[in-house]
Amino acid sequence: MTKPDSEWKWKELPEGTVMLEPGNADQYRTGDWKTLKPVLNKELCIHCGLCYIFCPDSSYNLDAEGYFIVNLFYCKGCGICAKECPTGAITMVVEEEEK
Amino acid sequence: MGKRVGMEVSIAAAEAVKQANVDVISAYPITPQTHVVEHLSELVANGELDAEFFCVESEHSALSVCVGSEATGARSFTCTSSQGLALMSEITYIASALRLPIVMIIANRALSAPISIWNDHSDVMSIRDCGWIQFFAENGQDVYDHVFIAYRLAEDRNVLLPAIINMDGFTLSHVIEPIEFIEQEKIDRFLPPYQPVHRLHPDRPVSMGGIALPPIFTETKKAHEVALQGSMPKILETWKAFGDMTGRYYQPVETYKAEDAETIMVIMGSFGETASAAVDLMREEGRSVGLAKIRLWRPFPFEAFKQATLHAKQLVVIDRAISIGGPGGPVASEVKAALYGEPIRPVVYNFVAGLGGRDVSPSDFIKMVDKAEIEIEEGNREGYEIYGVRE
Numbered sequence: 001m002t003k004p005d006s007e008w009k010w011k012e013l014p015e016g017t018v019m020l021e022p023g024n025a026d027q028y029r030t031g032d033w034k035t036l037k038p039v040l041n042k043e044l045c046i047h048c049g050l051c052y053i054f055c056p057d058s059s060y061n062l063d064a065e066g067y068f069i070v071n072l073f074y075c076k077g078c079g080i081c082a083k084e085c086p087t088g089a090i091t092m093v094v095e096e097e098e099k
Numbered sequence: 100m101g102k103r104v105g106m107e108v109s110i111a112a113a114e115a116v117k118q119a120n121v122d123v124i125s126a127y128p129i130t131p132q133t134h135v136v137e138h139l140s141e142l143v144a145n146g147e148l149d150a151e152f153f154c155v156e157s158e159h160s161a162l163s164v165c166v167g168s169e170a171t172g173a174r175s176f177t178c179t180s181s182q183g184l185a186l187m188s189e190i191t192y193i194a195s196a197l198r199l200p201i202v203m204i205i206a207n208r209a210l211s212a213p214i215s216i217w218n219d220h221s222d223v224m225s226i227r228d229c230g231w232i233q234f235f236a237e238n239g240q241d242v243y244d245h246v247f248i249a250y251r252l253a254e255d256r257n258v259l260l261p262a263i264i265n266m267d268g269f270t271l272s273h274v275i276e277p278i279e280f281i282e283q284e285k286i287d288r289f290l291p292p293y294q295p296v297h298r299l300h301p302d303r304p305v306s307m308g309g310i311a312l313p314p315i316f317t318e319t320k321k322a323h324e325v326a327l328q329g330s331m332p333k334i335l336e337t338w339k340a341f342g343d344m345t346g347r348y349y350q351p352v353e354t355y356k357a358e359d360a361e362t363i364m365v366i367m368g369s370f371g372e373t374a375s376a377a378v379d380l381m382r383e384e385g386r387s388v389g390l391a392k393i394r395l396w397r398p399f400p401f402e403a404f405k406q407a408t409l410h411a412k413q414l415v416v417i418d419r420a421i422s423i424g425g426p427g428g429p430v431a432s433e434v435k436a437a438l439y440g441e442p443i444r445p446v447v448y449n450f451v452a453g454l455g456g457r458d459v460s461p462s463d464f465i466k467m468v469d470k471a472e473i474e475i476e477e478g479n480r481e482g483y484e485i486y487g488v489r490e
Contacts, residue, residue, distance in 0.1 A: 006314040010321040015259050016198035017319045018297040019306035 030057065034077025036092040038070050044089035051081035051090060101280045101345075108239035108271050109134035111278040112178075112204055115246035117148045118286050119202075122173035125153035125164035129183040130216045131268035132206040136178055158183035162190040162201070169199040170307055172298040174250065177201065180268055181208035181222045188226050194261045195230035196323055197307055200253030200293070201261040202246065203231075207368070207419075208268040209455040217456020218268040220368065220420040223396075224429045230323055232262040232330060233397040237371035239276035241394075242266045244347060247281070247290050252337045254293045258330045265396070267369040269456065281345060289344055327398050334395065351400030352407045356382060357389030362468055363408050363445070365416040365434060367393045370459065374417070377464035388468055393430065401437045409438070411445045415471045417464070417486075418451045427451070427483040446475050452486040463487065 014020055038051075045067060052060040052068045059075040060068045070081070082090040106114075113135050116124070124143070126136040142148040151173075153164045158179050165175040179187055184205060194201050205223050209215040223233065232252065236242040242264060249262035266272055297305050311319050334351070342348030355375045357363050364374050371392045381388040391407045391414075393400070408414055418428020426432055431449035438444040448471035453459040467486055474482045 004314075005312055008315055008318055010318040010325070013315075013318060013322050015296050015326075016196065016307060017309070017311060017322075018197075019309050020297070022304045022306055024306075 029073055030076050031071075031073045034075060034095060036077045036079060037072060037075065037095045038077075038079070038081050038090045039093050040067070040069070041089045041091070042067060044087045046087055046089075048086060050084045050086065054080050054084045056080065101282055101285075103277050103279045105275055106239075106278050107134060107273065107275050108242055108266065108278075109206070109273065110138050111239055111243045111276075112246065112266065112272075113138035113142065114280070115243045116176050117142050118281070118283060119176075119246055119250050119290060120174065120287075120292075121148075121150050121176045123151050123153065123165065123168040123175040124177070125155055125161045125168070125175065126177050126179070127155055127158050127161045127183060129158070129180045131208055131218075131272045132178045132180040132183070132204070134272065135204060135206065139176075158187040159190060162187045162194060162203075165201045165203075166190060166194050166197065166199055169194070169201050170197070170299045172293060172295040172300075174254075174293050175201050176203070178204040178206070180206045181210055181216075184222045185210060185225060188229070191226050191229040191231065191261075193308065195327075196319065198259040198323075198326070199261060200250070200259055202249045202253060202264070203261065204242070204246075204264045204266055206266050206268040206272040215455035216268075218270050218369075218419075219454045219456070220265070220418070220429075221454075223263065223265055224420040224422075227397070227429065230260070230327055231397065232258075232260055232327070232334070233265065233395070234263065235265045235367040235394055235396055236267075236271065237369060237392060237394070239271060239274070239278050240347070241349075242271065243278050243280075244341065244345070244349075247286055248337055248341050248349070250293075251290050251340075252330070252333055255333050255337075256294075256296055258326070258333050259296065260326060260330060265368060270369045279345075285344055289341065331398055331400070334398075349394060351393070351395035351403040353392045353394055354407050355390040355392070357391055357407060357411070359387065360389030361387040361412045362472060363389045363391050363411040363414050364464060364468065365391045365393065365408070365414050365430065367396065367430060368419065370417060370419065370453070373459060373461055374464050377461040377468075380461055381465060381468065386468075399433055399437070404434070404437050405441065408434075408445060409441060409443075413446045413448060413471060413475050415468055416447055416449045417453075417459075417467060418449065419453045421451045421454065421485070431483070446480050448475060448479075448482040450484060450486040454485075457487070459486075
């Protein structure tokens with residue numbers, strides 16, 4: 001949807017709550033579910049991509065320097081990436097309140 | 100005027116579905132619905148009806164297929180009864196919330212246990228709140244006519260809701276009645292091809308049936324409620340247009356000798372003709388008795404109901420379903436709710452009768468009116484009982 005769910009009035013909804021814009025789930029911030037966030041230590045990273053492969057939410061993307069970087073808008077903080085990382089380059093840390 | 104033909108009501112219903120030029124029929128057989136879909140299957144197999152007939156593995160799938168086909172813009176039909184409706188019930192809520200104008204005939208039959216293949220209204224009452232438009236037919240002509248009425252109404256861009264036509268199992272479905280058929284060209288004018296507002300099409304993709312999180316779910320329900328309540332003017336308009344075409348004008352609440360009656364019986368479905376005969380017998384004895392027949396069950400016609408009944412001293416509501424552990428039958432519940440805000444209102448006496456196919460004859464209606472009038476006279480203002488049960 002083009003605006004957050006909480007801003008829709010009932011009269012504005014299309015008949016049957018049909019979604020007229022396919023693929024709008026990418027606007028859904030699942031990132032605010034988490035209490036722990038993954039933090040990468042680039043000195044230990046060997047670019048193996050296991051975090052990218054195992055992430056159940058496809059939150060990791062390859063950046064221009066060859067590192068896999070988590071997108072915190074989607075990351076739910078499950079910690080699978082940290083668990084699977086063979087060099088211990090990813091640690092889960094408590095997410096601070098956003099200012 | 101169309102041709103008048105003696106025909107089994109189920110066959111006439113199937114012929115109406117053919118005349119409505121449906122694209123998809125999806126059904127699973129269950130007594131007493133079988134003759135409707137058997138005949139449609141024959142019509143498709145013989146090439147008399149150009150439609151897809153889906154023989155599915157359950158009623159859950161029967162309506163699921165209709166949801167899919169209707170979503171692509173195909174006019175879709177299904178028909179069921181009793182346990183079949185119970186199995187289908189999950190999808191009934193989905194079809195209406197997705198605003199898919201499917202039409203379904205229910206050959207009303209009791210829900211198990213014990214197993215009964217015969218008529219009462221417990222099946223449809225189990226999905227009372229499913230958000231469909233719901234009609235009750237009094238006779239075979241009503242069933243035939245309402246197939247066209249239901250499609251035109253359901254597919255109206257200001258309505259877009261599925262519709263149920265309730266046809267009492269056996270009492271209507273399996274009897275031969277004179278049915279006045281409507282010429283095809285008249286029907287084609289009355290019921291133009293379906294033009295969906297949103298549909299599944301690769302040129303303009305949309306998603307149907309997504310998830311709604313707590314911040315928006317309530318808004319979707321409000322939109323659905325307003326759509327169903329707001330369909331009332333369109334229902335009246337559609338009945339008017341149908342009446343202008345055929346001379347048969349339908350009303351949400353139809354009355355028989357009720358205008359000046361002190362006691363009014365309130366019924367739904369095929370009870371209507373038998374109760375009318377009982378009214379005539381009581382009128383011959385000089386008794387002030389009339390009848391109100393609720394044709395439109397959802398949206399409930401509160402205003403029309405009050406207009407038809409508020410002048411009476413007492414209403415004898417005869418339900419064909421039981422709400423175990425509740426305040427009486429479902430129709431009586433609704434009637435009491437409709438009247439509650441009125442400072443002066445009739446006393447409501449409630450019977451549950453005709454469960455699981457038990458016959459209710461004119462003399463039974465007279466006995467119920469007798470009993471209610473005596474009980475109310477003696478000060479019983481909360482009367483509710485199952486009629487004719489052996490002690």
